[in-house]
Amino acid sequence: MDDPIIQMNSVTTTYEGAAHPVIHDIDLAIGKGEFVIVGGPNGAGKTTLLETIAGLLPIISGSVTVCGLDVMKSGPEMRKKLGYVIQNFDFDPYTPFTVEEVLLIGRYGLLGFFRRPGTEDFAAVDRSLEQMGITDLRKKHIGKLSGGQQQKVLIAHNLTKNPDVLLLDEPFSNLDLATREHVCDILCDVADAGITVVIVSHAFDALPKRDVRVVVMKGGSVVLNKIVPSEQVQETVRQSSEDSNA
Numbered sequence: 229m230d231d232p233i234i235q236m237n238s239v240t241t242t243y244e245g246a247a248h249p250v251i252h253d254i255d256l257a258i259g260k261g262e263f264v265i266v267g268g269p270n271g272a273g274k275t276t277l278l279e280t281i282a283g284l285l286p287i288i289s290g291s292v293t294v295c296g297l298d299v300m301k302s303g304p305e306m307r308k309k310l311g312y313v314i315q316n317f318d319f320d321p322y323t324p325f326t327v328e329e330v331l332l333i334g335r336y337g338l339l340g341f342f343r344r345p346g347t348e349d350f351a352a353v354d355r356s357l358e359q360m361g362i363t364d365l366r367k368k369h370i371g372k373l374s375g376g377q378q379q380k381v382l383i384a385h386n387l388t389k390n391p392d393v394l395l396l397d398e399p400f401s402n403l404d405l406a407t408r409e410h411v412c413d414i415l416c417d418v419a420d421a422g423i424t425v426v427i428v429s430h431a432f433d434a435l436p437k438r439d440v441r442v443v444v445m446k447g448g449s450v451v452l453n454k455i456v457p458s459e460q461v462q463e464t465v466r467q468s469s470e471d472s473n474a
């Protein structure tokens with residue numbers, strides 16, 4: 229692939245204090261504007277894969293670049309280009325930020341020192357609120373929202389950042405089916421606009437209406453990596469899990 233936006237070469241990573249590496253020898257190249265679904269059973273290493281791409285874990289061997297930046301050497305610069313919606317979040321009900329403030333925080337990496345948010349930043353906030361259908365939540369405190377509403381706010385926060393790569397770990401877990409389909413359509417538009425979208429998901433009932441790169445993990449390795457039409461995602465993941473049990 230010419231100029232991949234995410235490039236992993238023989239990557240092995242671990243958690244501090246863990247006895248063994250959690251993911252091993254991962255080779256992965258993902259292009260601009262690709263829509264990637266990462267599947268595989270609990271404990272397969274899906275979250276670890278995203279944390280590795282985000283430069284949050286020590287890489288024992290191999291290398292990872294995002295937008296051409298080495299995630300270990302240029303982490304802060306790289307993370308300005310990266311949105312990451314984590315798997316398990318838990319807001320204290322008294323978290324003192326409104327939804328609007330949470331979205332504005334997404335702009336700070338772009339603002340630099342001393343500059344206060346301006347018209348362009350508030351316009352980006354308006355756009356993301358509207359895109360996620362949560363404009364009515366703007367002045368609410370995030371800790372007082374439902375899990376699904378918080379999920380949408382976190383996605384909107386990352387869209388406000390205007391990233392080149394958007395990683396989402398189980399973004400559908402708190403959403404009902406209609407909302408899963410809606411959010412999936414939004415993420416599809418995001419990918420069509422050239423942003424690379426990587427989703428870890430068990431909920432294969434909401435699928436983009438386009439080709440998808442399916443990456444299946446098992447026991448810390450990638451056991452399948454191929455591009456399929458969206459209607460084949462479920463079957464491809466199922467079959468790959470069965471094959472790797474054989």
Ligand SMILES: Nc1ncnc2c1ncn2[C@@H]1O[C@H](COP(=O)(O)OP(=O)(O)OP(=O)(O)O)[C@@H](O)[C@H]1O
Pocket residue numbers: 243244246250268269270271272273274275276277315
């Ligand atoms: N902070 C940690 N410290 C040590 N080991 C960890 C840590 N987090 C995860 N692991 C281990 O790494 C392995 C992979 O975990 P990971 O969270 O990446 O799996 P996953 O595929 O995302 O699973 P799930 O579908 O349950 O979210 C597991 O064996 C887990 O026990």
Ligand SMILES: [Mg+2]
Pocket residue numbers: 274275276315397
């Ligand atoms: Mg996980």
